[in-house]
Amino acid sequence: MERADVIVIGGGIIGVCVAYFLAERGINAILLERDEICSGASYGNAGLVVPSHSVPLSTPGVIEKGLKWLLNPESPLYIRFRLDFELMSWLWRFWRFCTEEHVKHSLSILVPMQQESLRLFEQFAASGLEFGLQRKGTMTVFNTQKTFEEGVQEAELLREYGIESQVLFGEKVREKEPLLKESVVGGIYFPGDAHLDPAQFVLALAKEVEQKGVEVLTQTEVIELQVRENIVESVVTTRGQFKADTIVLAAGAWSSNLVRNLGIKIPIQPAKGYSITFYEPNLCPSIPLMLSEVRVAVTPLNGRLRFGGTLELAGLDLSINQRRVEAIRRGATQYLPQIEAKREEVWRGLRPCTPDSLPIIGRPRKFDNLVIASGHGILGVSLGPVTGKLVAQLVCGEPLDFDIQPLSPDRFQ
Numbered sequence: 460m461e462r463a464d465v466i467v468i469g470g471g472i473i474g475v476c477v478a479y480f481l482a483e484r485g486i487n488a489i490l491l492e493r494d495e496i497c498s499g500a501s502y503g504n505a506g507l508v509v510p511s512h513s514v515p516l517s518t519p520g521v522i523e524k525g526l527k528w529l530l531n532p533e534s535p536l537y538i539r540f541r542l543d544f545e546l547m548s549w550l551w552r553f554w555r556f557c558t559e560e561h562v563k564h565s566l567s568i569l570v571p572m573q574q575e576s577l578r579l580f581e582q583f584a585a586s587g588l589e590f591g592l593q594r595k596g597t598m599t600v601f602n603t604q605k606t607f608e609e610g611v612q613e614a615e616l617l618r619e620y621g622i623e624s625q626v627l628f629g630e631k632v633r634e635k636e637p638l639l640k641e642s643v644v645g646g647i648y649f650p651g652d653a654h655l656d657p658a659q660f661v662l663a664l665a666k667e668v669e670q671k672g673v674e675v676l677t678q679t680e681v682i683e684l685q686v687r688e689n690i691v692e693s694v695v696t697t698r699g700q701f702k703a704d705t706i707v708l709a710a711g712a713w714s715s716n717l718v719r720n721l722g723i724k725i726p727i728q729p730a731k732g733y734s735i736t737f738y739e740p741n742l743c744p745s746i747p748l749m750l751s752e753v754r755v756a757v758t759p760l761n762g763r764l765r766f767g768g769t770l771e772l773a774g775l776d777l778s779i780n781q782r783r784v785e786a787i788r789r790g791a792t793q794y795l796p797q798i799e800a801k802r803e804e805v806w807r808g809l810r811p812c813t814p815d816s817l818p819i820i821g822r823p824r825k826f827d828n829l830v831i832a833s834g835h836g837i838l839g840v841s842l843g844p845v846t847g848k849l850v851a852q853l854v855c856g857e858p859l860d861f862d863i864q865p866l867s868p869d870r871f872q
Contacts, residue, residue: 461702470497473833476846477832507653507654508655513565519558536769575860595653600643652747684718691829731773811835811836823868
């Protein structure tokens with residue numbers, strides 16, 4: 460039976476960042492991944508670091524929009540209804556969080572955390588880690604006057620939390636990005652945002668982690684956490700048992716299943732997202748774009764162009780719904796010319812979504828040596844480094860950079 464100071468479960472951006480900041484502190488750690496490093500939601504996402512997108516999914520207006528979308532398999536948000544008590548409970552909680560008060564509460568937490576992550580990404584880049592970090596900002600663009608006005612209102616709210624923006628009307632938006640069609644009525648440019656190649660970052664950092672002495676074990680699926688009283692005693696995997704003083708659970712959409720037998724209920728729903736990556740495209744925007752009405756992100760990635768979007772609540776289902784892929788493709792053509800490329804890659808992954816759109820970071824009351832770091836939803840990349848650092852500070856008993864009480868695993872009990 461192998462033993463370490465800390466076992467980290469999960470080889471996506473959260474788990475790898477946790478392992479890195481632990482190794483920096485001289486902690487002997489083992490990282491366990493059920494598949495390969497960066498094989499899940501960290502691989503094909505939009506790669507955006509966006510303090511400007513700290514508004515939670517649960518906003519007052521989302522219910523009105525959501526009811527129109529929910530049963531349409533081509534809409535930005537689709538729920539495959541099934542007799543599932545956990546899904547119904549999650550939707551009920553989600554609805555309860557759709558308030559102005561919760562939006563402001565979330566912004567006060569997520570904006571500074573995303574800004575700290577961006578600072579840490581810049582530190583990684585300055586140290587020589589290569590992952591295509593670019594601080595060109597992002598621009599949200601609008602095809603209708605109504606959504607443009609809503610976007611301007613949201614930008615005004617974000618300004619109260621320190622997020623700069625420039626509102627661009629008509630031709631000004633095409634001066635910023637000439638590829639945009641005439642139908643685009645306006646845009647909001649956020650200069651403080653950045654983008655990067657998410658897979659390149661996670662894989663490069665995983666190499667650093669190994670060089671710092673962390674044992675990284677792939678194809679090692681966790682079957683069960685064995686407990687004695689208030690201690691997680693061992694981690695049972697497909698490759699044997701492991702013991703550690705502290706267990707960090709960073710298994711994304713699979714996290715809630717792994718603590719169910721411990722009597723811990725964390726309401727995480729897997730939300731399937733898709734992306735289409737064009738290799739050597741004939742046309743490429745100069746900055747990342749958010750196509751507002753269709754909820755599609757467009758990211759230029761060093762010789763590639765990625766369109767990412769959709770949230771599909773369909774459980775732990777990794778099948779590809781071709782209608783949803785085509786909806787992304789069609790949606791993009793409402794704002795941009797038809798893109799052609801030498802090769803395309805279609806991807807899907809499961810984002811771990813909480814009903815309040817805030818991550819879960821902290822120790823559950825029931826267990827002294829378990830730390831949960833999951834539920835980052837669509838902000839996994841944006842919150843990866845800051846989460847890794849916070850978890851390492853927590854494990855090592857250091858003062859925390861942020862108050863994580865609002866992110867506690869027990870807040871849903």
